[in-house]
Amino acid sequence: MNATNGILPLGLYEHLKSTSLINSPIPEGARWQEETLTGKDHNIPELLAQFFSTQLIPALEGIKSPSEQVDLVNRMLALLPQGTSAQDNSLLTDPKNNVIQLRELTLTEDTTKRPDIPLSDVALMTNTSKDLNLNTEIQKELESADRVDLLCSFLKMSGVNSLSQQLKAIKERGIPFRIITTTYMGATDRKAVDQLVKEYGAEVRISYQGDNTRLHAKAWLFHRNTGMSTGYVGSSNLSSAALTDGLEWNVRISSPITPGLIRQFEGLFESYWMSGDFTTYTSTEEDKQTLDTALAKADITGRKSKGLEYNINSSLLDVRPFPHQERMLEEMANARANGRHCNLAVAATGTGKTVFSALDYRRLCEQAGENLKLLFIAHRKEILDQARRTFGDVMHKGNFGELLTSGKKPEYNKAVFATIQTLSGAALENYAPDYFDVIIMDECHHIEANTWDRVFNYFEPSEFIGLTATPEREDGVNIAEKYFSGYVATSIRLWDALEDNLLVPFQYFGIDDGTDLSNVSVRGGRYDDEALEDLYTKGEAERRLRIIIRELREKVDNPLRMKALGFCVSVKHAEYMAQKFNEVGIPAAHLVGTDSSDHRTEIMKNLMDDNHELTTIFTVDLFNEGIDIPNIDTLLMLRPTQSLTLFTQQLGRGLRRSPQKSVLTVLDFVGHQNKKFMIHQKYRAFARNGFLTVQDVENPTLPSGCYFSLDKMTQDQVIKKIRESLTPTKNVLVEKVKDYLEETQQSSSDIDARPTVIDFLDHYGMEPQHIYGRTTQLSLPGITKTVAMTWMSLQAATGLRPDLRTPFNDAVSVEVNKRVKALSHVHDPFRIKAYVELLNTDIPERDMSDEQKRYAWMLLFSIWPNAKWEGSKEKFSLDEGLDTLRVRRGMLREVESLWQRNSALDTNSTPSLFEGEGIPLRTHAYYSREELFAGLAGQEENFKVPGGVVSGVVPFVPSNTTALLVTLEKSEKHFSPATMYKDYAISASEFAWDSQSATTPESPMGQLFQHHEEQGRRIVLFARQARENALGSSPYMCLGTVKYLSHEGSKPMHIRWSLDSPMPAAMFQIAKIAS
Structure with missing residues (x-):
């Protein structure tokens, strides 16, 4: 610490609290802000x-x-x-001269050159005359490496030539050499790639999406079996200039000094290698043609395209789903497995709806063993043409399907791409209702129209798939509710589409415009439009306009070159804004729904023309859905909305990719809101899991390239609303419950007639975490105590349910009420059915099957982890535990309503873990620690109850099973490379895992891991994202049985497992290191 005159300067520190720190003088008036770390960190x-x-x-x-x-x-x-490795490892000195021996130990059969930088050191290399040369250091690193990985944007012949001798040597030594690269900017020399593959034995994988790959990293990893791995991360591509004398900066990292960074490097490289985003290049003629074409297409100089006719042969490139599409395909398959064959998929424009539907169709054909008869419906021929090309690429058939339009009639009718206008006429009766196996209706939010409705109700396909970006329309029609039983089979989140680079990144600015909306009435989540119109077009409107123009000039590079949409509250407001923009010299127009088609087409055409002077169109609802202008690069949000759907639709108008667009700028002008207006709701669009927290606003974590900023006034309003929403005060919740009970007039003592907790949550747009995991104070006649907050305790607190006084006078009931949250994660229908039967029948233990007994203990341990009543020393029996629960019907109904809601939202398929063995656990289901222990252990006499077990490796002898319990995010307070990259998914079918710190390969546990199959033991992997969630302890997902692949190191062993069942796409996104 640097002190001036003995006084510590003001600023940020990061030290453990020590006596010297506490005794150090600090400036007058300053104070330490401390953060306590716990054993969970x-x-x-x-x-x-x-x-x-x-x-x-x-x-x-x-x-x-x-x-x-x-x-x-x-x-x-x-x-x-x-027993620790350090305790058994004393340092030695040279007995002759007492000099300590460092670094110079070498265990090889020949003389090996060492890098000039010690293997246990780090350094910054800049290629200056006084610095080490990167090229020379890499040459020396190659001599002693046991495996080499290179991540590089482009590869040049000059770089390959400068390392040729060393690359030849590692090939002769049989050293694996893997390279990941791209066609970015067309800078790679194909000859360099061919030489690396053919002459130096490198494995090369390439991303051919030169305009859609964000890989700009340049990094080497030199893996050594001695544990002395090193790496270089910086700015140098594989070119002579970059390696020798270019103005490049590269940082050398080292396993002994920066083990966390080395592990992070290894994990990220492995995840890229296994991702499928990079295609293996083997230097065949087809590979050469594909690479040449991709390089020419991406070449910014134009030199590589001279004399080259390039059209990538789609049949050479397999169309693979993006991660979000893989998840959508899984969810669609799970919906069908659960008996749903009329399904809706929701995805924004530009996120690959058509590709998803083609991949889904291909899977259906593969399952059927034949090409199923297909009908694809859209409202424009241009959409059909694009869809045919997409389906042809996916099905590896260039001329796939036939058109059914006003001028085209199909001949074979095996795969028909039809306009709704033609199909809904006489052509409809040319097909029997069940003629087509699969029908895909694009832009199916138009289904309400008579033509679409007629087609929908006429056909009876085996599978119907509706595609839309807007299931909830401004006219109030919700097609999910009306045509799909309220069920959305799958959807793409805005975050996923941005992360997969399908949409252009955005920079969002929430700006206080000074308008006071606190007295404007709010009904049904909307402000009074007439009152807003007056505020935005009269009186103080000129002041607001000045703010809008000022912010536009500050945040947009050139407002006269922008292509913008402005969303207004009314037609008058749109006219006003267009007029004022024109007055200040920013060419603008307004469009509304009553404009003629010709006028609308002309104005839109002008905005789409980059050379036309028109910069902005102001509108009301016209552009919320269904109209696509890809070159829009600026959005002006000029009306308040709390609707997440509307906000996302408006945002989507500018997120479509366009050749000249690198980012979308969003200016949202926010006034001082009415306290009833839920301004924070729309910002859920920027939360990764859709659940908004203060952290998402104060320190947002967004997809690459995106930026989110609120000015102080706006941020204070949003954070206040988030806090009120996340943790509404106990008094507020009690009042809401009281109002709801009185409103529904359902305060009767008839248990089954009462509203459920889900009824209440849905009514107020709340989530279970708004209630569970908290406490509330009960002050009733004869009762004054603090109890866990549940639906039942909240009802009791209202005073409207006098019948609930008795349960909360009972210690066991209070204990059960406290643990309701521990069962709130249950979601799979098999477990729900088993739990409900156990709770609603009087079946005794003697009449139960082994599976039922395990289910029973899973349920009981969830309430009582030590199988004891509070204050009791003796364990209760299974029958005693169940009888105790069965008499508490009201509490059970609350839990059952949570389960049914979870089941309705669940998109996972959960096959049995061990079919026919009476073990009730299922792969890809979520379990608390108590449930998974009881499910695997059964009735073992010597088994410790779950409350007494803390290990992450738990053997279950009778079932020949060992459970591995993994928490992916080790530190809950801070990012830490040292701990974040110990356990992670390499791919959906491979998992990297660290054993306990004392485990060696020779130990009994190490031998079990390596030889579990020969020993007849099964390893089951359970994983969760974090130790805790909003409700308390997080449940684990059962990832199923795994098999040993390989390991490195000792104390701990770094083991790679192969999963017998690939993890769900959504879980893989969480578990992979590159998520």
Whole structure:
């Protein structure tokens, strides 16, 4: 710490609290802001080691004799617990001259050159005359590497030539060499790639999406079996200039000094390698043609395209789903597995709806073993032409399907692409209702129209798929409710589409425009339009306009070159804004629904023309859905909305990719809101999981390239609303419940007639986490106590349910009420059915099957992890536990309503983990620790109850099973490379996992991991994102059985497992290191 006159300067510090720190003088009026770390923060060992190192180094420097320095270190090592690797590892000195031996140990059969930078050191390399040369260092690193990985935007012949001798040598030594690269800017030399593959034995994988790949990293990893791996991360591509004398910066990292970064590098590279985004290049003629074409297309100089006729042969490139599309395909398949064959898929324009539907159709054909008869319906021929090309690419058939339009009639009718206008006429009766196996209706939000409705009701296909970006329209029609039983089979989140680079990144600015809306009436979540119109077109409107123009000039590069949409509250407001923009010299127009088709077409054509002077169209609802102008690069949000759907639709108008557009600028002008207006709701669009927190606003984590900013006034309003929403005060919740009970007039004592917690949550647009995981105070006649907040306790707190006084006078009921949240995650129909039967029948243990007994203990351990009543020393029996629950019907109904809601929202398929063995666990279902232990352990006499087990590796002897329990995010407070990359998904079918710190390959546990199949043991992997969620302890997803692939290291062992069942796409997105 740097002190001035003995006083610490103001600023940020990151130190563990120590006596010297506390005793250090600080400026007058300043104070320390402290944060307490708990045992849940797995980076505590690293923090303590860093602190000890800062104290040890000065102490060692004060000792002149190397032997005395070594003696001090060895005495400290001797103090460590028995059995640790450090305690058994004393330093040695040269007996002749007492010189400590560092770094120079070499265990090879020949002389190997060492890098000039010690293997246990880090460095910044800049290629200056006084610095080491990167090219020379890489040459030396290659000599001692046991595996080499290179991540590089482009590869040049000059770079390959500068390393040719060393690359030839690693091929002769049989050293694996993997390269990931791209066609970015067309900069790669194809000859360099061919030479790396043919002459130097490199495995090369290439991204051919040169305009759609964000890989700009340049990095080398030199893996060594000795544990002394090193890497370089920086700016140098594989070219002679970049490696030798270019103005490049590269950082050298090292396993001994930066183990977390090395692990992160390894994990990220492996995830890229396995992702499918990069195609293997083997230097065949087809590979060469594909690479040449992609490089020519991406070449910004135009030199590579001279004399080259390039059209990529789609049949050479397999169309693979993006991660979000893989998830959508899984969810669609699961919907069908659950008996739903009329399904709606929701995805924004530009996110690959057509590709998804083609991939889905291909899977259906593969399952059927034949090409199914297909009908694809859209409202424009241009959409059909594009759809035919897409289906042809996916099906590897260039001339796929036939058109049915006003001028075209199909001949074979195997795959028909029809306009709704033609199909809904006489052509409809040319087909029997069940003629087509699969019908796909694009833009099916138009289904309400008579022509669409007629077609929908006429056909009876095996599978119907509706595609739309807007299931909820401004006219109030919700097609999901009307035509799909309220069920959306799958949807793409805005976040996923941005992360997969399907949409252009955005920069969003929430700006206080100074308009006071606090007294404007709010009904049904909307302001009074007439009152808003007056505010925005009269009186103070000129002041607001000045703010809009000022912000536009500050945040948009050139307003006269922008292509913008402005969303207004009314026609008059749109006319006003267009007039004012024109007055200040920004060419603008307004469009509304009553404009003629010709006028609308002309104005839109002008906006789409980059050379036309028109910059902005102001509108009301016209552009919310259904109209696509890809070159829109600016959005002006000039009307308040709390609707997530409307906000997302408006945002989507500008997110479509366009050749000249790199980012969408969104200016949202926000006034001082009425307290009833839920301004924060729309910002759920920017939350990764759709659940908005204060963190999402104060420190947003967004997809690459995106930016989110609220000015202070707006941020304060939003955060206040978020806090009110996330943690409404107990008094507010009690009042809401009271109002709801009185409104529904359902305060009767008839249990089954009462409203459920889900009825209440849906009524107020709330989630279970708004209630569960908290406490409330009960003040009733004869009762004053703090109890867990549940639907039942909230009803009791209203005073409208006098019948609930008795349960809360009972200690066991209070205990059960407290643990309702521990069962709120149950979602799969098999477990729900089993739990409900156990709770609603009087079946005794003696009449239960082994599976039922396990289910029963899963349920009971969830309430009582130690199988004891509170205050009791004796464990209860299974029958005693169930009988205790069965008499508490009201509490059980609350839990059952949560389960049914979870089941309706569930998109996972959950096959049995061990079919026919009486073990009720299912792959891809979520389980609490208590449930998974009870499900695997059964009635073992010596089994410790779940409440007494804390290990992450748990053997279950009778079932020959060992469970691995993994929490992916180790530290809940801070990002820590040292702990974040220990356990992660390499691919959907491979998982990297660290054993316990004392496990060696030779130990019994290490031998079990390596030889579990020969020993007849099964390994089951359970994983969760974080230790806790909003309701308390997070449940684990059962990822199923795994098999040993390989391992590295000892204490701990770094093991790679192969999953017998690939993890769901949504879980893979969470578990992979590159998520």
